[in-house]
Amino acid sequence: MRGLYVHIPFCVQKCSYCDFYSLPNRLNSLKAYIEAVLQEAAQYDQLRFETLYIGGGTPSLVGVNGLNDLMTGLTGIFRIPKLVEATIEANPESISQDFLQSALKQGIKRLSIGVQSLSDTELQKVGRAHNACQAVQAIDLAQKEGFRNISADVILGLPGQNWQSLMTTLECLTGWGLQHLSMYCLAVEPHTPLAANLPGDLPCDDEQADLYWQAVELLGQRGFKQYEISNFCLPGYECQHNLNYWHGGEYLGLGPAAASHYKGCRYKNKPDLDAYLADPCGQKDEVEKLRKPEKAAEEAILRLRLLQEGVDLSGLIQKYGENNIMALAARLNQLSMKGRLLRDGFIYRLKPEDALVSNTILSELLGD
Amino acid sequence: MLISQEMNNIRNFCIIAHIDHGKSTLADRILELTGVLHTTDNKQVLDSMDLERERGITIKAKSVRIPYKSKNGRDFILNLIDTPGHVDFNYEVSRSLKACEGAVLLVDATQGVEAQTIANAYLAIDAGLEIIPVINKIDLPNAMVDECRKQISDMLGLSGEDALLVSGKSGQGVPELLERVVERVPPPQTDESAPLRCLVFDSYYDSYRGIIPHVRVFSGTLTKGVKIMLKSTGKTFEVDEVGYFTPEILPSARLTAGEVGYLGAIIREVGDIHVGDTIISPDFPDTPAVPGFRKVLPMVFCGIYPISTNDYPKLTMALEKYILNDSSIVYEKETSAALGHGYRLGFLGMLHMDITIERLKREYGQDLIATMPSVIYKVITRRGEKIEELFIDNPSRFPEPNFIEHIEEPMVEARIFVPNDYIGSVMELSEKNRGSLKNMEHPDTRRALLTYEFPLAEIITGYYDRLKSVSRGYASMDYEFTGYKTGPLVKVDILVKENQVDALSYISDKDSAVTKARGLIHKLRKLIPRHLFSIPLQAAIGGKIIAREDIAPVRKDVIAKCYGGDISRKRKLLEKQKEGKKRMKMVGSVEVPQEAFLLLLKMEDEE
């Protein structure tokens, strides 16, 4: 499996918690930007991909023309005739009928909507550009236009959020027949407006944990399986593009701040739109080539996030060679002896109840 | 007699005073005035250590050789030693005195005679030095010259009328001071033709040239190529370099009797030479030793342990080298169940401990944990008929409570100078620290001199800092050990998830044991991160729990969203988490941060 990620670094306004690379007020560069992306893509002429993910930022801001230009260009460069999955992210404030139709026409059948919450006060407190009503309309529209694989992002731990409001959000979303939910805990990232001005009603870690476990239970009752720590779906609707990340697969990221994993190397483009526009192919940064034992540990850590699938040691042996996974195997075994991992033959899994403390456990798998 | 003519031109003297009375600043002016340095940028050039700069205090005595032409045109060699003023570094002063014939005694004109002025003046008088009293900082508008003169006469028994008026800052009076030094300080009484006899008064370790002793030559001459013998061990070496301090070391042809300088002789073994040793010529093995230094009694003890147990050999090496530069520290091996192999160190006081640990960390690159400071307790035990008296400097080594008859603790007599306005608050503070007032005098109209008896343990757990803060820095204190006294003492043990942490045990007076234990447990709860399981924290006397709190299990750790497949960032986060763990000490299955081991100390500071 190989995935293609295209970053759209534009937003209507910045949300207070956001540390993604995205800029407000730069849509005037859109045309030049798409040209630059295609220029960067051209380096990998004829490469084949199974999944496509257009993320952001706010990809729905590129509009019908932008999307057409982008997709025409990409299909000209890469071999992507039969994608297993193609996703585009969209925010409620910029979803239009035309846009949705054109996405479908381009073969993009999966839609990921940045709903975040269905409480207006919560949305306002973190400076989201939309309100609950817009979110409802966006979902409605997408379904009417024929999207049958819709995901919504939900943030857990928003200022003022309590179980009552989160429950409402989740019940609505599942009730409306969405297929997938990504539910991430709000993290206060340094240098964000949120960090500079912490609201008093921000749920603490323990409160977030309470919300999380109640949400997990509710989603379970609604038939959503927790296939990853923060991702839930109806059977068969796992996000293939993201699964590929967690399987340690290859992917190419286009655009500023986009990350790639290609030919054993991980690297990132510099987060600088202007530099990117000036030289789309010269932004590679933080190139990292791990040795096999580290690579194997990294893959195990990623795979353990998949709560049901877990990591299959025999698969790692095949991929990396027995010598390179000895230390890892010992660590996995040690953790299972300590009762921190479940073991089933060659397969190790996180205990479901440890989902929120996984870092503490997973960091043990790293070498010294 | 050409040689003794030369000798007549040498003047060895040190500058002594209470802390902050301006010794190092005056040394700057002297260096500038005599042209040794162009400018000192007013930064106390002799305070060359980073820590000295940062804290604005002198820690190590430093000598410097200064050529000086007097008013009447005669050439002199002055050897000046700048000494520290803080009571903890008193040992530096007493060693410096051995290398001198005279002492410039500074009194800050705005402060008058203080506790360390008296202590240091008496050290110099006892060493038979010529003392030149100086009233310093006379540039300040609140200088009290007449009062200082009177105090110098009344309290020190020196001639206050004679005291020179100087400003180390502006340089006023400094030329007159130098004239007085060459006039009053006697030249060294020496015999250059007699066999070699030198006193090692300091040393340091140089990775290329081995141990470099600092010496005062009492008789004979040191030159390159000469053979020397250590009187104490009989080991011999060949001198390959001699020189002076300018203040950097500067090689010279020779060091003759009466002079102060250094020598290099490829001395590699740390045990081969000690401060206080006498260096003689192997040809005259019967040359008597120079009377060494008074033995100093360490007052405060703590354990130091490498953070990573593998670093114990490195710590050993660092410590051995460090001791070369600070012979007042005593040390011995120690093993802790919680912390592994380490050392028990004895210091002259809390600042000394603080500085030593900081220097070991910075200058010697040691990653270490220092445990809570303790004094030496005298524990009287009875097992059947057998009565024993044990001296114990580590609470974790205390015998079982049922064998203890009673515990005695070291007491000190403290002399505290305090301005009238603060007498009340100082007395209140002292009472809280189990002090008992022995005497109260009024050396002048502004101040009182309080004499207190204290348990030393109270002094080392921050009394001095608190004294400074309740008196806005105006009180000064000096103390000396007076003996042992029975106290109502108990040993408190700390248990982390049922494991006793030996390095956290402490001795407390009975009355405040429970309050202290509660405070400590509370602090500990905030300091130890939450784990995947719950952690009971307990304090106990004998088997009896006197305080308890529980650390709830962690329910959520930081989850970085791996957006856009930025896996590296995620991995780095985990790596950082793992790295953080390495800085923790494992107590059973609990990771305890280093700070925990200094907790009690900090707790007292914040009270």
Ligand SMILES: Nc1nc2c(ncn2[C@@H]2O[C@H](COP(=O)(O)OP(=O)(O)OP(=O)(O)O)[C@@H](O)[C@H]2O)c(=O)[nH]1
């Ligand atoms: N106004 C004035 N200030 C002075 C004078 N001499 C020193 N000071 C100030 O007093 C403070 C202490 O000076 P130091 O020279 O470091 O004192 P010290 O005696 O060497 O201190 P320790 O070595 O720590 O005992 C500094 O802030 C100096 O600037 C002086 O003659 N006049």
Ligand code: SF4
């Ligand atoms: S919409 Fe998303 S990318 Fe844009 S500012 Fe908000 S959080 Fe950031």
Ligand SMILES: [Mg+2]
């Ligand atoms: Mg000084």
